[in-house]
Amino acid sequence: MHDSLRAASVESEYAKNWAYNEVNDFHALSCHITKMCDGRKLVLLIDEVDSINNNRAFLTFLAMLREKFLQCQAGTDYTFHSLIFAGVSDVRDIQMRLRYDVLPNENRIYNSPWNIADNFTVDMSFSPDEIATMLVQYESDHHTGMDVASISEEIHSFTGGYPFFVSRICQCIDAELGKDWTTGGIRDAVQIILREENTLFDDLFKNLENDKELYDFIYDVLNYGIPRAYVFGIPTAKMAAKNGITREIGTTVTISNRIFELFVCNYFITKDEELKTKQINGVHQHDVVKDGRFDMELCLRKFAAHYAELFSESDYKFIEKYGRMLFLMYLKPLLNGQGYYHIERQFTDFGRMDLVVDFGPEQFLVELKLWRGDAKHQDAHRQLLGYMESKNAATGYLLTFDIRKKGNKCPHAKWVKADDGRRLFDVVV
Secondary structure: OHHHHHHHHHHHHHHHHHOOOOOOOHHHHHHHHHHHHOOOOOEEEEOOHHHOOOOHHHHHHHHHHHHHHHHHHOOOOOOOOEEEEOOOOOHHHHHHHHHHHHOOOOHHHOOOOOOOOOOOOOOOOOOHHHHHHHHHHHHHHHOOOOOHHHHHHHHHHHHOOOHHHHHHHHHHHHHOOOOOOOHHHHHHHHHHHHHOOOHHHHHHHHHHHHOHHHHHHHHHHHHHOOOOEOOOOOHHHHHHHHOOOEEEEOOEEEEOOHHHHHHHHHHHHHHOHHHHOOOOOOOOHHHHEEOOEEOHHHHHHHHHHHHHHHOOHHHHHHHHHHHHHHHHHHHHHHHOOOEEEEEEEOOOOOOEEEEEEEEOOEEEEEEEEEOOOHHHHHHHHHHHHHHHHHHOOOEEEEEEEOOOOHHHOOOEEEEEEOOOOOEEEEEEO
16 A cells, blocks of 8 residues: 555656646747656657658657757767657658758757667568567467468468568467468468458558559559569659568569459559459359359350450550459459469579469469560479479469450460370460
């Protein structure tokens, strides 16, 4: 009881001291902060910083805190022990305004006391081993019988270790999917995430909607197979990386994880008005799904048939640009929430897009390419066989868009058998 009364008394004293109504300028405010922080370690938390970081009074306040921080380090003043910004996309943007907007003629503000001039190089994503550590602890409490090693690898393969997605998948499996700690459970959790509204997807959507350069940059990376180099200082590349949409592989940019990839690809399919005008319709899920199994051969045959009816030589520019997206738009409603695909970009061949299509317990490997000649087509066979070997698959599918003049084309849909017994379904449209 005495401890409770003492704590209440301290809180009352703090409240009384803070109730200082004679602050009417920044000098008085500085003196008040000095009085409050003398002998105490106080933390100041400022929320919704992005919504006020253009306000001159706010920026002047931050400049004052910076000056007090430097004086505190010199032993001549007292200020807050820590300062926390919440709701800020990049604290370095505030630093820039402090330098050039608040006190443009003051050299003393060119170095940041909050270390915001330094890059934050710590990798915040979870590795498969770190995910496994969390799952081991969960398993010790719930005894689900999960294969911790394989489940942690599968979660990482979808999330790239992105903390929010790792946590959300685990939450979905635990609370919404009856603790189905299997590969199928993870895939079901991903579908739940893609269908729900959350602030992460909202922010990503707004950034793509409001920034045409960012939209085009991500579109190129995801759909055209265009190698986009990450160059420090390029605003669009910086924005994509800052928002967690992209990551670097060597000097090249790729989408950071499969969930972002699925979300962004679905967004582009919905958004692209030019693509909608050429959309292939007339095929429904019940046409290609029999007894709960997806017939990829029939799916491709129907696509080829409709393609031949709808497109002519005059469309070759459109097909060169949109052919692969056209197939994704055709495929998406056929999966109809029961299955999904993800793209595995091949950095050794930027004209190639590999799809992994999951439907129920089955997985289909589909390679999409543009026609580059007979020799390149044979190379595509070998590439797909190599990709199949990496996935331990006996069957693969190759869809090639031939954009030559009609007299030079040789459209076909046929099975090709490799020497080791594996099979390719080779479709040229």
